[in-house]
Amino acid sequence: MITIQGKGVSTGVALGPLYFYQRAKSTVSRYTVTDTDAEWARFKTAQEKAVEQLGELAEKARAEAGDEAAMLFETHQMMAEDLDFEESIQTAINENKLNAEAAVSDTAGQFAEMFAAMDDAYFQARAADVKDVAGRILGILTGAVAGGVDSPVPVILAADDLAPSETVQLDKSKILGFITEGGSGSSHTAILARTMGIPAIIGVGKALTPETAGHEVIIDGSNGNILIDADEASRVKMLKKMEEQKKIQALLDELKGKPNVTKDGQSVRIYCNIGSPDDVAAVLKNDAGGVGLFRSEFLYLNCDDYPDEDYQFEAYKKALSDMGGREVVIRTLDIGADKQIGYFNLPNEENPALGNRALRICLNRPEIFHTQIRALYRASAFGKLSIMFPMVTSVWEVREAKKMCERVKKELTDEGIPLDNEVEVGIMIETPAAAVISDRLAKEVDFFSCGTNDLTQYTLACDRQNNDLGRFFNPHHPAVLRLLKMVCDNAHKNGIWVGICGELGADLALTETFLSIGIDELSVSPRSVLPLRQKVREIDVRVVREKVLADLMGDANTEI
Amino acid sequence: MKSFEYTITDPVGIHARPAGVLVKEIKKYASTVTVNKGEKSVNALKLMALMGMGIKQGDTIRIDVDGADEETAAAEIEAFFKANL
Numbered sequence: 120m121i122t123i124q125g126k127g128v129s130t131g132v133a134l135g136p137l138y139f140y141q142r143a144k145s146t147v148s149r150y151t152v153t154d155t156d157a158e159w160a161r162f163k164t165a166q167e168k169a170v171e172q173l174g175e176l177a178e179k180a181r182a183e184a185g186d187e188a189a190m191l192f193e194t195h196q197m198m199a200e201d202l203d204f205e206e207s208i209q210t211a212i213n214e215n216k217l218n219a220e221a222a223v224s225d226t227a228g229q230f231a232e233m234f235a236a237m238d239d240a241y242f243q244a245r246a247a248d249v250k251d252v253a254g255r256i257l258g259i260l261t262g263a264v265a266g267g268v269d270s271p272v273p274v275i276l277a278a279d280d281l282a283p284s285e286t287v288q289l290d291k292s293k294i295l296g297f298i299t300e301g302g303s304g305s306s307h308t309a310i311l312a313r314t315m316g317i318p319a320i321i322g323v324g325k326a327l328t329p330e331t332a333g334h335e336v337i338i339d340g341s342n343g344n345i346l347i348d349a350d351e352a353s354r355v356k357m358l359k360k361m362e363e364q365k366k367i368q369a370l371l372d373e374l375k376g377k378p379n380v381t382k383d384g385q386s387v388r389i390y391c392n393i394g395s396p397d398d399v400a401a402v403l404k405n406d407a408g409g410v411g412l413f414r415s416e417f418l419y420l421n422c423d424d425y426p427d428e429d430y431q432f433e434a435y436k437k438a439l440s441d442m443g444g445r446e447v448v449i450r451t452l453d454i455g456a457d458k459q460i461g462y463f464n465l466p467n468e469e470n471p472a473l474g475n476r477a478l479r480i481c482l483n484r485p486e487i488f489h490t491q492i493r494a495l496y497r498a499s500a501f502g503k504l505s506i507m508f509p510m511v512t513s514v515w516e517v518r519e520a521k522k523m524c525e526r527v528k529k530e531l532t533d534e535g536i537p538l539d540n541e542v543e544v545g546i547m548i549e550t551p552a553a554a555v556i557s558d559r560l561a562k563e564v565d566f567f568s569c570g571t572n573d574l575t576q577y578t579l580a581c582d583r584q585n586n587d588l589g590r591f592f593n594p595h596h597p598a599v600l601r602l603l604k605m606v607c608d609n610a611h612k613n614g615i616w617v618g619i620c621g622e623l624g625a626d627l628a629l630t631e632t633f634l635s636i637g638i639d640e641l642s643v644s645p646r647s648v649l650p651l652r653q654k655v656r657e658i659d660v661r662v663v664r665e666k667v668l669a670d671l672m673g674d675a676n677t678e679i
Numbered sequence: 680m681k682s683f684e685y686t687i688t689d690p691v692g693i694h695a696r697p698a699g700v701l702v703k704e705i706k707k708y709a710s711t712v713t714v715n716k717g718e719k720s721v722n723a724l725k726l727m728a729l730m731g732m733g734i735k736q737g738d739t740i741r742i743d744v745d746g747a748d749e750e751t752a753a754a755e756i757e758a759f760f761k762a763n764l
Binding site for chain 2: 234
């Protein structure tokens with residue numbers, strides 16, 4: 120038995136084979152070949168494998184979702200075997216002496232262009248099908264694995280760390296838990312794991328060796344324990360723990376439908392943070408009141424080019440209509456810093472966290488912002504939408520962003536497109552500057568939502584991605600909590616509501632503090648909703664408030 | 680050779696999935712099947728070219744069926760269009 124200690128960032132126990140993440144090659148190699156027959160044979164082998172994989176997917180889809188779903192994969196099969204497609208690849212190999220990868224990539228590009236140039240949006244979208252099929256063949260040719268997990272059974276996924284775009288593309292049905300070498304509790308892998316409700320352990324360094332691939336591993340996200348080839352006694356103990364967790368889950372299920380109200384009658388809204396419309400199912404399953412943070416970045420991360428208005432509109436519309444009239448706060452584009460996207464062509468920066476990111480990009484490149492705001496207002500007709508701007512530091516930024524909203528509302532009205540004129544517009548409070556001038560900002564918007572990960576990083580001058588900073592990165596720091604109180608007071612003086620949408624919202628050690636300072640909404644990962652509800656229902660704010668505020672605002676060096 | 684004309688009623692036209700269904704159907708026959716729209720014509724077995732014609736609801740196309748089983752093939756393919764497209 121090998122035991123490894125890491126840092127647990129998402130609770131739960133999972134057992135399964137250990138699997139090392141395989142990174143897909145991002146560039147297509149291009150070279151001249153002499154033996155064109157051999158190159159053609161390479162293509163044919165890859166094509167056959169792709170057709171075979173698609174056939175398996177079709178059967179899986181048929182079993183799970185019926186003939187309609189299977190037909191899509193069968194169509195992809197036909198595209199992979201299409202005569203014109205094949206002929207064009209053959210010409211590229213035989214006449215232009217290109218290697219198979221380049222031949223497939225070029226041909227796919229031509230066909231995708233043909234579809235993209237058609238005058239009907241439905242046909243234009245088929246360019247994506249061609250790219251999907253070609254991507255599969257390329258993946259086989261280069262030995263890369265689509266989605267990073269090529270296993271018939273679900274696995275415990277080990278990686279150095281995963282980029283946001285990589286986590287988005289993972290086949291989540293194949294993952295029981297995560298182990299990463301680096302990372303922090305605020306990293307994207309950690310956030311994804313919490314959203315999925317599966318355990319994750321980070322910061323194990325080089326302790327995992329490739330020889331352990333495929334071995335049975337048990338991970339416990341509550342204490343960071345990793346057991347490889349566990350002995351019988353440890354195995355039994357961990358399986359028992361898994362059972363206990365299921366019981367706790369069953370207990371929590373009893374809390375469904377109960378209000379989030381304290382013993383003395385103070386209520387708080389508990390919402391969810393999500394990263395794509397697919398996460399709505401988990402939000403509803405855990406009985407959250409709404410979505411407090413919908414990160415719109417996934418739309419951009421999933422594309423090779425700027426996502427157009429219709430594509431964005433469909434995604435927002437789906438989330439809004441699936442939430443059935445419950446509030447959905449969608450945050451506008453928040454890239455830059457640790458989330459980079461190639462086609463934005465952002466220059467490298469020395470300090471990206473302090474650089475061109477989020478709303479700054481949107482205000483500097485209004486055409487990108489305009490597309491997103493139009494898609495959002497069009498979707499507003501299908502549910503209860505609120506719009507939120509990230510990374511605000513000044514009043515003028517908010518005014519400029521709101522001007523874009525007014526422009527779009529007028530455009531849509533003139534075009535006769537239905538929209539909700541009552542959409543609330545709010546901002547993230549995630550910089551010390553925004554917190555300090557929150558009295559002025561409150562006059563400009565309908566709500567505040569505090570992003571505690573960034574607020575902690577900027578207030579404490581601690582990079583949230585740097586896992587070596589450990590004890591210096593302390594979200595319980597009184598400077599952070601005092602800023603939150605200041606923001607709350609200023610919001611309430613101006614009659615607007617204030618929430619928390621950072622990881623801190625789910626920290627049960629702070630729930631008393633949040634209720635005492637008057638937070639109106641806590642937005643957390645779906646699995647945290649019911650534990651938080653349980654905690655809220657145990658608190659009597661009248662009893663704790665005085666001490667909490669004295670500890671927070673007094674000059675005694677308490678442990679807060 | 681047998682020919683028939685057909686006007687598409689499917690609201691999204693011959694996009695990926697219907698085109699796939701059509702190719703699958705046509706593979707059953709020995710005859711060569713050609714789809715004609717205006718000046719353009721393609722072999723109906725060529726999925727991407729077929730999709731590339733951008734055939735939409737309301738478009739009238741002519742289908743030519745040429746080969747040993749053209750009698751039955753044309754009748755059955757016409758019935759297929761009426762049922763699916």
